[in-house]
Amino acid sequence: MSTHAVGQVRPSQLLWTYGPGALIDLPNLSVITMGLDRWDIDRCPPVEEARLLDAVRRVLGAQVSHLRMPPFLNDEDASPFSAEGKVGVPVRPFPRWLRCVRCGLLSEYDLGLFSIKANPYRPEQTHFVHTNCEKGANADAVPARFLLACRNGHLDDFPWHWFVHAGPSPCIGSLRFFERGASLQTENLWVKCDTCGQSRSLVHAFGREGQDNLPACRGRHPHLDKYDSICEEQPRAVLLGATNSWFPITLSVLAIPLEKNQLSQLILDGWDYFYEVESVDEVKIVVKTLTKANSLPGIDKFPAEEIWLAIQDRKDGNTAEHVSDGDIKGPEWDVLISPNPPTDWPHFLSSEVARPDAYKDALDSVLLLERLREVNALIGYTRVEAPEESADEDERPPMSDLCKGKPNWVPAGEVHGEGIFIRFNEKAISQWESSDAVLLRDQKIELGHRGWRNARGLDPEISYPGIRYTMLHTFSHLLIRELALECGYNAASIRERIYADKDNKMAGVLVYTAAADSDGTLGGLVDLGRPESLGRLIEQALNRAKVCSSDPLCSEHNPNEDRSLHASACHACTFVAETSCERGNRYLDRALLVETFECKDTAFFSKATKNT
Structure with missing residues (x-):
């Protein structure tokens, strides 16, 4: 089998966007990333993080021996014909069906009607051509942009013959793809059989109607070259490049000294x-x-x-064992609230500063993290529906495999940055969350949580993070939005880590930058954590949250009515980039922090804002 370089992606993208089983929609063709058993492990540098490796083993098994970074090319000027020039991850063209842009011929590339035209010096220009096109030789061929996927993680080519002939048919004539109308809406996209003349619009492949017009799932894993014997899930049509075709499941820890x-x-x-x-x-x-x-x-x-x-x-057992702890955030919390936090470690440099004067009753301490490392590991993925974020590992959704059999290593990446850790006053939070108004608000959000999980066939009695988490999570989002305006970093590069456990008296927020290179450690975020700046930023964030441009609709939103996971929150006031939020913009309510049009008695910062 011939091999050609077809493009480049960043190593971090092989964890979050283009991992094993994911489709990479390149300018001229589409490929799927093959399983880990096809990767050259010798080109994957190891990543050392004992706590994360232990967490991965609890999910995937004790056979996982290493965390490894995806391969990357050190010498960009290396000859494409040398060993260094071929460093990368293996991919394969997918979907197999291609369409000629001139004659509209729709066929599988392995039937020989299309040939690949490689460009070793400009990999992004590698593409397929229809050699014997009736409307001109060597016409370009592009991927057919329709696929089948199901919730069990299976992915398959669109059943073009089945769809055109409305089921099994002895006709095996060639197919043509054509457009009707000025727009490219699905009702204007048609496919026709040259032999029998049957034609059909692709609008019939989507929605409820699509369930009757598509065959059963074949259980295909194209990145592993295998089929599952049985799949009872109903496949659905998805578009090439759609975000719901691949959702990563990852674990992450902060590299802290234990x-x-x-x-x-x-x-x-x-x-x-x-x-x-x-x-x-x-x-x-x-x-x-x-x-x-x-x-x-x-x-x-x-x-x-x-x-x-x-x-x-x-x-000899003279050293305490920490990595067996099932709680990933617990050890981090202990280090962050330590009376003498580490001040000069290879991946952890911190310094404690005073709290803003206006918020001394609400906040307990502020710790500036001038040096920080986060390590992430990819352990699986889902399709069609995103994995549910849950602290309960037993509820983890069914994951598709990254390789054949059990993996003995998983892809991982490390990002360096800086951060601000804010610890809230435990006594103030306990008094606040025990008030009658907050308890009623808690019931309203929990009812939305139950309805949301019921609608998805999940146990509604578990995984509710509580009102404490919702308040801290909302505060984190408001602060991220405010920091992004002044710190100089891209808003999507600022992340959060919420520590909210009532039983263990955890109440804190870590806001930090996470960049795969040195850009995350420029000092812009840490400088804003000093009391004179942090107090001003918190005040501005709370004042902006009082009124939303979508009010009164935003402030009056009831999660119980539409079975959603947020109350007074929306894109205009509270939501942040998905890469920044650890819960996918869920469990948010600005009424827990400030007074809104609809709710006046649940604001944690009501006294603090009045004092300022």
């Missing part, structure tokens, strides 16, 4: 390299290898003898 000293932390993070070491000489070999591969930065600063003693201590 040990008392840097060497113990390094041994913990890189234990897979050290657990078989039996002598100081072997330690020197491992350290030399890690240094050469730029893995486990900082380990080369310690003498081999000291590293060997630390390894022996860990083998």
Whole structure:
């Protein structure tokens, strides 16, 4: 089988947009990313993060040995015919059906009617041509932009013959795709059989009518070259490039120091390299290898003898074990609220500052994170419907596999940035959430949560995060929107991490930048966390939230009536980019922070805003 370079994507996109099983809609053709078993593991550098690896193992199994970054090309000027020029992930043309732009012929590319025209020096210009087109030789051929997908993660070519002939038919004539009318709406897109003359509009492939005009799901996984034996889900037509064709399921942790000293932390993070070491000489070999591969930065600063003693201590059980903790955010919270937080670690640099004077009753502390690293791992994906964000791992939606069999590694990525951690006053929050007005508001939002889950066939009794989470989450969104106006970073590059657990007395918000390069550590966000700036930004954010341009509709929104997961919130006042929110813009209500037209007695910051 011939191989050609067809384009480039960023390594981070192979986690969030174009991972295994996802379609990449290139300028001239469409391809699907193959499973992890086809990737060249030797080109995938390891990522060390013990807590995340342990979390991945709890989901995918103990056989997962490593987190690895997607392969990337170091030398952009490398010859396309050299080994370095072929670094990348394997893909395959999909859908298999192509359409000639001149004659409208619709056919599978592996029937030989279309041929690929590669351009090794301009990969983005690689495309298919219809060699013997009746309206001109070498006419361009483009992907047929219709597919079938189901909620079980299956993806298949659109059944063009079945659709045109309204079911099984002995006719196997060639098909033509053509347009009627000035617009490109589906009712103006038609396909016709040259042999029997049957024709049909693609409008009949969508909606409820499409359920009667499409065959049963074949259980196909094109990125794994396999079919599942049984699939009872109803397939639906999707467009090439539609966002609902692939939703990633990821896990993420902050790289925080869990040990008392840097060497113990390094041994913990890189234990897979050290657990078989039996002598100081072997330690020197491992350290030399890690240094050469730029893995486990900082380990080369310690003498081999000291590293060997630390390894022996860990083998003897003299070092506390942290990574077995099932709660990912719990250890992070303990570090962030520590009386003496780490101040100078390779991936964690923090400094505590004073709280804004106007909000001393509401806030407990503010911690500036001048250096921060977040590690993400891709563990699976879904199609058609996005995975539900839930703290309960037992409720995780059925995931499609990233490879054949159980994976022994998963793609991961690390992003560096800076952040502001704000801890709320636990006593103030406890008093606020126990008031009658807040309890009534909590019931209204919970009823919307129950209705939303009932409509999707999920257990309505679980996964409600509570009114505390909703308030902190809304505060985070308002602050992100305000920070984006002044910090100099793109709004979509600012993320949030909410710590809200009433039982463990967790009430805090971490707002941080997350960029795959050094752009996330320019200092613009941290400077705004100092008391003179943070107080002003909080005041501005709360004042903007009092009135929305969609009021009174926004403030009067009742989640119980339309079974939604937000109350007084919308795109005009509270929502942020999906890449910034950890809950997909759900569980938001600005009435929990400030007074709105509809609600006056549930605002947590009502006293603080009056004082300012």
